[in-house]
Amino acid sequence: MVKRTGTGIYYSNKEETLAKYAKALAHPVRIRILQFLESQACCFTGELTVEIPLAQSTISQHLKELKDAGLIQGDLMPPRVKYCINKKAWTEAKQVFVSFFDYSS
Amino acid sequence: MVKRTGTGIYYSNKEETLAKYAKALAHPVRIRILQFLESQACCFTGELTVEIPLAQSTISQHLKELKDAGLIQGDLMPPRVKYCINKKAWTEAKQVFVSFFDYSS
DNA sequence: TTTATTCATCGCAAACCTACGATTGAGGAC
DNA sequence: GTCCTCAATCGTAGGTTTGCGATGAATAAA
Secondary structure (H helix, E strand, O other): EEEEEOOOOOOEHHHHHHHHHHHHHHOOOHHHHHHHHHHHHHEEHHHHHHHOOHHHHHHHHHHHHHHHOOOEEEEEEEEEEEEEEHHHHHHHHHHHHHHHOOOOO | OOEEEEEOEEEEHHHHHHHHHHHHHHOHHHHHHHHHHHHOOEEHEEEEEEOOOOHHHHHHHHHHHHHHHHEEEEEOOOOOOEEEOOHHHHHHHHHHHHHHOOOOO
16 A cells, blocks of 8 residues: 655555654654653643743644654643553554564664 | 753753654655665665656765764765665664663553 | 633744755766 | 766755744633
8 A cells, every 4th residue: 555745756654654653753852752751651731841941832832743643642631631652653653663673684 | 971952952862862863764765765775785876766766866865864864874886886774873773762662561 | 700720723933854957076988 | 188977965946843922722710
């Protein structure tokens, strides 16, 4: 099965998936957020704005990208939002990376 | 040991390294190039321009990014350049991703 | 109803990325 | 020396990302 971009090149699902997860991890702030979530199971946006010295809007944006990539999920707990790692996507991401790096050696 | 960006945030070497490798993998063309190198051990730029329907300059640019990230190396074989995967960096990248994804579960 | 809290979203500026064609440079072949 | 080939680099256009402050929506508390 294939998909395309704006260049006339077709990519496999595996290639698209790997690129999607890699893009999500391509910014150190998002890595920091994910590490925090790894250590806490879940957290609120507010905890991150304390932990990370960036504007609240900026952190919210990074959370959105992680959510769009599927790596995290947000549960409404008004007036707050509780974010957790999406374990299914997490496992998939890990597998995709490992199988990519596992060639001959 | 720490490093910084333009925001006043300091990141660990691990965070920087992971972000660096993730960024290199964040474009499907670069994934395609690395897969090709995995299957061939080595290749010339010219083979990639046949394999991938993009301008030679564009492919050269992607190769430069992979080289800057350390994932590949280019050996001069005039008038061509032979690219191979840098196994040391490849192994490091794999470890960095695996250890990132290996938390509790 | 009014107020306070929390977080998402909007709008903007600066920086960065991706693609291209054109040019340049390094070597070999002649 | 002059050509030829291969690939890197330059310059540029358009798109995307990253940051910010300001605004908005939703709910709880008063």
